[in-house]
Amino acid sequence: MPFALSTLDIAVVAAAVVATLLIRKWTRPSYLKNLAGPPNESFATGHMLQIYDPHKFDFHEQLVEQYGGIVKVNGLFGAEHLYVSDPRALNHIVMNDGDIFDIRPQTIALNQMLFGKGLSAVTGSHHKKQRKALNPIFSPSYLAGLVPLFYDVGVELQDMFSSRIGESQSEVLDVLKLISSASLELIARGALGHSFGNLEADAPFRHAAKALMPTLSEVRVGLPLLPNLMKIGTPNFQRFLVDIFPSKPVQALKGLIDTIQNTADMMHGEHAKKLKNGSAADEKNMMSLLFEANSRASEKDRLSKEEVMGLMSLITFAGLDSTSGAITRILHNLTEKPAIQQRLRREIIDSGIGGTVPTSDELNSLPYLDAIIKETLRLFPPLITVDRVAIKDTHIPLLKPVRLNDGEVTNSIFIKKGTSLFIGIATANRSEDVWGPDAKEFKPERWLNSDTPVADKDARLPGVWSSVLTFLGGPRACIGYRFALLEIKVLLVRLIPNFVFESSKEKISWRLDAISSPHVDGDPNLSPRMPLKVSFVGNSTARSL
Numbered sequence: 001m002p003f004a005l006s007t008l009d010i011a012v013v014a015a016a017v018v019a020t021l022l023i024r025k026w027t028r029p030s031y032l033k034n035l036a037g038p039p040n041e042s043f044a045t046g047h048m049l050q051i052y053d054p055h056k057f058d059f060h061e062q063l064v065e066q067y068g069g070i071v072k073v074n075g076l077f078g079a080e081h082l083y084v085s086d087p088r089a090l091n092h093i094v095m096n097d098g099d100i101f102d103i104r105p106q107t108i109a110l111n112q113m114l115f116g117k118g119l120s121a122v123t124g125s126h127h128k129k130q131r132k133a134l135n136p137i138f139s140p141s142y143l144a145g146l147v148p149l150f151y152d153v154g155v156e157l158q159d160m161f162s163s164r165i166g167e168s169q170s171e172v173l174d175v176l177k178l179i180s181s182a183s184l185e186l187i188a189r190g191a192l193g194h195s196f197g198n199l200e201a202d203a204p205f206r207h208a209a210k211a212l213m214p215t216l217s218e219v220r221v222g223l224p225l226l227p228n229l230m231k232i233g234t235p236n237f238q239r240f241l242v243d244i245f246p247s248k249p250v251q252a253l254k255g256l257i258d259t260i261q262n263t264a265d266m267m268h269g270e271h272a273k274k275l276k277n278g279s280a281a282d283e284k285n286m287m288s289l290l291f292e293a294n295s296r297a298s299e300k301d302r303l304s305k306e307e308v309m310g311l312m313s314l315i316t317f318a319g320l321d322s323t324s325g326a327i328t329r330i331l332h333n334l335t336e337k338p339a340i341q342q343r344l345r346r347e348i349i350d351s352g353i354g355g356t357v358p359t360s361d362e363l364n365s366l367p368y369l370d371a372i373i374k375e376t377l378r379l380f381p382p383l384i385t386v387d388r389v390a391i392k393d394t395h396i397p398l399l400k401p402v403r404l405n406d407g408e409v410t411n412s413i414f415i416k417k418g419t420s421l422f423i424g425i426a427t428a429n430r431s432e433d434v435w436g437p438d439a440k441e442f443k444p445e446r447w448l449n450s451d452t453p454v455a456d457k458d459a460r461l462p463g464v465w466s467s468v469l470t471f472l473g474g475p476r477a478c479i480g481y482r483f484a485l486l487e488i489k490v491l492l493v494r495l496i497p498n499f500v501f502e503s504s505k506e507k508i509s510w511r512l513d514a515i516s517s518p519h520v521d522g523d524p525n526l527s528p529r530m531p532l533k534v535s536f537v538g539n540s541t542a543r544s545l
């Protein structure tokens with residue numbers, strides 16, 4: 001008789017996993033009981049529903065305002081976590097003790113399930129090996145050579161805007177949709193050496209890319225159980241469990257993962273073929289260089305096929321919604337501040353940059369554009385928190401002492417191995433201790449006078465870029481931040497001098513999911529959208545700028 005599991009069997013396994021978790025939590029005394037934090041409202045969900053509530057950034061801000069730069073919050077079934085935004089503590093967690101605070105097993109399991117064995121699903125020496133292999137292809141000099149390729153996509157995007165507006169001179173367009181297709185094509189051509197055709201071509205991978213984040217939002221509640229469930233049986237058995245799991249979003253996710261993995265497999269095949277027939281060296285894209293270097297690497301440094309495929313999928317998805325969301329956020333912000341939009345347009349037009357293929361130095365020579373990007377990404381980081389777990393006991397110092405529940409004031413906290421924490425990227429980026437009393441205001445000018453306009457040098461954040469935490473810092477800093485900045489600049493340099501962006505009648509709210517995305521208020525559809533009124537910059541306007 002073939003082996004088969006009923007829904008009841010699955011429920012029993014899930015209940016056993018939950019019971020094990022509960023017993024572990026109940027029998028372990030809390031060493032954090034003296035640290036202040038909000039009262040626990042639910043034993044089952046702790047503060048997780050508030051922390052992950054995509055509409056409640058207020059909760060994050062209140063944590064910091066009420067309890068300070070390090071706060072105890074509750075996780076599922078009585079678990080305790082820390083929420084950290086104190087700059088000195090963050091320097092330790094992200095930089096000095098960067099190897100002690102790594103990604104949590106849940107997150108690693110999820111990343112591995114989605115993208116395979118790329119950077120964000122590996123730790124320790126595997127992680128170091130992959131970073132070493134990727135550093136050359138994310139270097140400023142290599143990326144500078146990709147600008148013409150980025151520029152071609154920028155021109156295609158501009159054409160797409162123009163054709164949509166057509167004769168009418170102005171039209172409400174879903175700006176996010178257009179920018180996302182440009183972003184995907186830009187990663188495909190620049191990073192993967194592949195093209196999904198013109199920006200509007202229909203491709204299964206395009207659908208998967210668009211659907212992944214909304215589908216993940218639907219299954220998010222079950223994700224903390226993932227690492228335990230992934231320990232059950234062989235990969236084939238786990239696959240079987242997923243196949244029979246009676247849930248529409250889980251089945252949708254399975255289909256998306258298959259598309260992602262099949263596409264990575266297909267691209268791996270294309271590159272391996274080019275390497276074999278000697279044409280890889282003629283290609284100008286990041287993966288060709290990686291394949292070539294990997295073929296020459298010593299056995300100890302060489303990446304396996306599984307790792308390379310994992311990296312291809314990860315790079316595509318890590319760079320997609322984050323960067324297209326960032327560009328869309330910049331445009332949204334500019335609709336609310338027409339004078340700033342006008343001043344930016346004038347800077348780009350007067351510089352003459354963008355009419356022909358710019359160099360990366362030219363793109364970096366526009367101070368107001370730079371300031372707007374920095375200020376938008378500081379105030380609105382696409383990832384508002386990331387999570388970590390301490391893999392050793394350690395102490396972390398604080399810039400601002402906190403008062404413990406017993407009344408004592410302390411300027412350092414002991415952290416025990418196994419403690420999970422949230423790094424408050426957005427709360428640190430908006431901290432008055434770091435940026436001064438106007439920290440929460442949108443003021444691009446603050447960047448015109450200084451590269452690091454912090455109020456207190458000791459309060460500098462450990463960010464890899466401009467002392468903001470948006471791309472994190474330390475061993476797990478975003479490896480693609482220069483790619484993202486170049487992409488943002490190339491696309492804005494094509495769009496801003498040619499189009500005026502204004503609000504449409506629809507009200508937009510940003511959902512703070514794993515990656516923030518814009519949604520139309522009252523829209524029952526979970527898919528993100530950003531309708532904006534877009535008009536041609538008239539000749540008279542251009543002259544008057």
Ligand code: HEM
Binds near residue numbers: 314323386469
């Ligand atoms: C505005 C755009 C972007 C933002 C805000 C952003 C932000 C981040 C952050 C905060 C992390 C750390 C996540 C963690 O450790 O939990 C990260 C990691 C990563 N990012 Fe980005 N990213 C952006 C664009 C890109 C692009 C364009 C690429 C690739 C082309 C990319 C590739 C990666 C990769 C591979 C990692 C994993 C690094 C590691 O674990 O060592 N990102 N990113």
